[in-house]
Amino acid sequence: MAKIDPSARIEDGAVVAPDVEIGPFCTIGGNVTIGSGCRLVSHVNIAGHTTIGAGCTIFPFASLGTPPQDLGYRNEPTRLEIGGNCVIRESVTMNVGTVKGGGLTRVGNRGFFMAYSHVGHDCLVGDDAIFANSATLGGHCVVxxxxxxxGLSAVHQFARIGSQAMIGGVSGVRGDVIPFGFATGQHAKLEGLNVVGMRRRKFTRERLHKVRSFYQRLFFGPGQFADRVKALAEERAEDPAVAEILDFVSSGDKRPIVMPDRSSNGTQEA
Known part of the structure; x- marks a missing residue:
């Protein structure tokens, strides 16, 4: 049986799994679904057409499923979907989508969202994301x-962050960051590869060498960037990470690729 504090307010129509724990002064809207094993510590607000996956823990003053911060929104029944086993810390905000953006904001499984981080409308966030304190996504981002x-980093609307990338703290990301990339700075630049993360995910020394070599030739080789992308396309079979980077670069159409400072020669890496 669900453990619900008497001070919590749950509107008619909400679907709450039988083993959910809802602490003091939480408010749950009538179009909300909360999966098995979730725990709302206290003072949590969940609104809109929002689904919370199983096993999530949500801390005080988080506000999920509220209307998008978009002047064109007209109270349409757009959605927020959050995957299972996420940890959502204090004062995190996540908005539902907009009709023009597809109507859905989606967050994957096992995310860790630290205090005051924000997922804007129509964002699509993958599994195992970590957002440090006050990390912010503008609308329509894909992660x-x-x-x-x-922490304290902001990603421009419509920007893409490739898988296994790392964004340094206090960074302003105005474009697309390649998979496995490490970007940082007030106006973030690509500083190299997220080698620490790649090693944690069992990249061998041989694989790291291949991807590093490809990265150097892609960003620091002679000629124009577009020409280098075409010239290196035949190397996609060399490693799945190389293919993923090439596909990512070729598929962007909203924001430019975040580039390195060519004078650095790509020597700094995370």
Whole structure:
């Protein structure tokens, strides 16, 4: 049986799994579904057409499923979907989508969202994301699996962050960051590869050498960047990470690729 504090307010129509724990002064809207094993510590607000996956823990003053911060929103029944086993810390905010953006904001499984981080409307966030304190996504961002975004960093609307990329703290990301990339800075630049993360995910020394070599030739080789992308396309069979980077670069159409400072020669890596 669900453990619900008497001070909590749950509207008619909400679907709450029988083993959910809802602490003091939480408010749950009538179009909310909360999966098995979730725990709302206290003072949590869940609104809109929102689904919370099983096993999530949500801390005080988090506000999920509230209307998008978009002037064109007209109270349409758009959605927020949060995967299972996420940890959502104090004062995190996540908005539902907009009709023009597809109507869905989606967050994957096992995410760790630290205090005051924000997922804007129509964002698609993969599994195993880590958002440090006050990390912020503008609307329509796409974030791959196993991405780390440092504290006080902001990602421009429509930008993409490739899988296993790392964004340094206090960074302003105005474009697309390649998979496995490490970007940092006030106006973030690509500083190299997220080698620490790649090693944690069992990249061998041989694989790291291949991807590093490809990275150097892609960003620091002679000629124009577009020409280098075409010239290196035949190397996609060399390693799945190389293919993923090439596919990512070729598929972008909203924001430019975040580039390195060519004078650095790509020597700094996370």
């Amino acid at each position: 791959g699996n196993s991405v780390y975004i440092g």
